[in-house]
Amino acid sequence: MINEFKKLILFFKIQSKKKRIFFVENNFSKKHLEPYFNKNSNFQKTIVVSLNCNLQTQNINNTDVINFKNKFVIYLLFLFCNIRYCYSTTPDLGYTLFVRSITKSTKYIYIQHSQISLLKAYRFNAFKHFDVIQVCNSFQKEEVYYLENLFKKKIKAFKIRNLFLENYITDQKKTYFDILIAPTWNTNFFEDEIILNLIKILNKDYSIKIRPHYMTVLKDKNYKKNIQYFEKFLLNDNFNFYDFKILISDWSGIFLEYSLITKRKSILINTNQKINNESVNLNFPISVEEHSRKYLSNNIDKDEIEKIPELIKNYTFDKEDLVVKSYLKKYFY
Numbered sequence: 001m002i003n004e005f006k007k008l009i010l011f012f013k014i015q016s017k018k019k020r021i022f023f024v025e026n027n028f029s030k031k032h033l034e035p036y037f038n039k040n041s042n043f044q045k046t047i048v049v050s051l052n053c054n055l056q057t058q059n060i061n062n063t064d065v066i067n068f069k070n071k072f073v074i075y076l077l078f079l080f081c082n083i084r085y086c087y088s089t090t091p092d093l094g095y096t097l098f099v100r101s102i103t104k105s106t107k108y109i110y111i112q113h114s115q116i117s118l119l120k121a122y123r124f125n126a127f128k129h130f131d132v133i134q135v136c137n138s139f140q141k142e143e144v145y146y147l148e149n150l151f152k153k154k155i156k157a158f159k160i161r162n163l164f165l166e167n168y169i170t171d172q173k174k175t176y177f178d179i180l181i182a183p184t185w186n187t188n189f190f191e192d193e194i195i196l197n198l199i200k201i202l203n204k205d206y207s208i209k210i211r212p213h214y215m216t217v218l219k220d221k222n223y224k225k226n227i228q229y230f231e232k233f234l235l236n237d238n239f240n241f242y243d244f245k246i247l248i249s250d251w252s253g254i255f256l257e258y259s260l261i262t263k264r265k266s267i268l269i270n271t272n273q274k275i276n277n278e279s280v281n282l283n284f285p286i287s288v289e290e291h292s293r294k295y296l297s298n299n300i301d302k303d304e305i306e307k308i309p310e311l312i313k314n315y316t317f318d319k320e321d322l323v324v325k326s327y328l329k330k331y332f333y
Contacts, residue, residue, distance in 0.1 A: 001070065004068060004069060004070040005073065007067075008068075008076060008077055010066065011077055012080070015047070015081065015083050016082070017044075017045070018046065019046070019084050020045060020046050020086070021048070021083045022048045022087045022088070023051075023078075023090060024048060024055065025088070025089075025090045025098070026052060027054075028214055029088070030055065031164065032089045032111065033111060035163035036163055037063060043063040046063045047065070047066065047083070048064070049065075050067045050068065052069055074097050074098075075099065078097070078098060078099050078100075078101060079102060080101060081103070081106055082101065082106070083106060087109045088108070088110065089111045091110070091122050091123070091126035092126050093110075093128075093130055094128070094129040108131050109130070110127060110130045110132065110133045110134060112133075112136050113164065114253035115140075115288060115332075117284075117288060118144070119146065119277055119284045119285075120273075120274075120275045120277055120287050121253075122276055122277060124277050124278055124279045127155070128151050130155060131155065131156065132157075132158055133156070133157055134157075134158055134160055135157045135158065136160070136161065136162050136332065136333055137333060138332075138333075139291065139331065140288065141157050143287075144156075146284070160333065165257060177207045177209050177243060177245075178206035178244070178245050179202060179206050179207070179245070180209055180241075180243070180246070180248070181208060181209070181211070181233075182247065182248070182254045183216070183249055183250045184213050184249070184250060184252035184253070184254075184274050185212075185213040185216040187271040188222070189269065190216065190220055190222040190223040190226060192222075193302065193303075194269065194302050195229075195230060196226060196229055196230075198308075199229065199230055201306055201308060203233075206312075209233055209234075209244070210230055210234050211234075211235045212234070213252065241262050242262065245317060245318040246317045247266035247267070248267045248268075249266060249267075249269070251271065251273050251274045253289065255268060256292065263321060263324050263325050264317060264319065264321055264324060265297050265324055266317070267299075268297040268299050268300070269301075269302055270299055270300065271302060288331070295323055295327040298315065
């Protein structure tokens with residue numbers, strides 16, 4: 001604990017020399033934020049603060065990095081932070097250890113880690129206290145305007161392609177497996193009738209890999225109950241989309257990322273939609289994951305999983321699709 005406070009004191013000593021701070025909450029945040037602070041040209045004015053991450057003391061641009069382990073110390077750091085710009089991909093600012101500074105001199109900028117809805121996929125107040133929100137498509141931009149009217153405050157939307165997508169772009173000529181199964185969390189994808197039937201039907205003729213959302217691994221009871229049946233298919237390492245011919249998902253933003261990179265369609269199973277916003281009675285604008293499904297994918301109901309092999313035979317999922325290209329050009333930045 002003494003070392004934690006020593007690092008906190010160091011932060012307060014050098015913060016007057018800094019213009020921007022990146023908050024890396026965990027390893028999930030790390031992989032989404034690294035493309036931004038690694039490309040930062042003004043590294044002498046930048047500091048990276050992490051919680052329980054194995055970031056190097058200085059990254060490739062020699063940006064200062066301070067790693068913390070104690071949540072209370074991190075809370076104190078943000079409470080008294082006096083740096084002009086704070087970048088994070090952690091929502092719920094002001095409702096966790098990640099709080100706004102009492103100095104009121106910091107602008108808080110949210111970096112997207114997904115292409116999906118800012119309203120339905122997050123809690124009601126997830127973005128209430130941010131000053132600027134990155135938007136990757138026109139649907140997210142419209143949702144920022146909605147949040148402005150809802151909370152009666154100025155929230156700026158800035159358009160920029162998600163730099164994290166570059167992690168998926170490598171060798172486009174290699175294909176190692178037939179199918180990647182990658183659902184989101186907080187749906188019923190890992191119930192018996194879906195995941196077990198899917199494996200039973202596909203495993204006979206196709207090589208498959210399963211990539212669960214990290215929140216699924218932590219919280220989904222059905223995942224933990226059925227893991228014995230699909231553990232051998234789990235994909236734990238980094239991958240790129242060109243490792244696979246076909247993507248199968250549900251409401252995960254990965255189907256949007258997959259189309260953005262490969263210009264292909266995927267197969268989406270109509271599970272229960274992921275809605276994490278507790279204010280479901282509000283009239284939200286249509287989300288990108290709802291609107292794009294008929295353009296970027298072929299949809300299958302959960303009681304029609306047996307039709308997937310026939311669908312694969314009749315459609316070239318491993319080829320670029322003109323409808324996909326047109327849709328992406330129209331709605332994505």
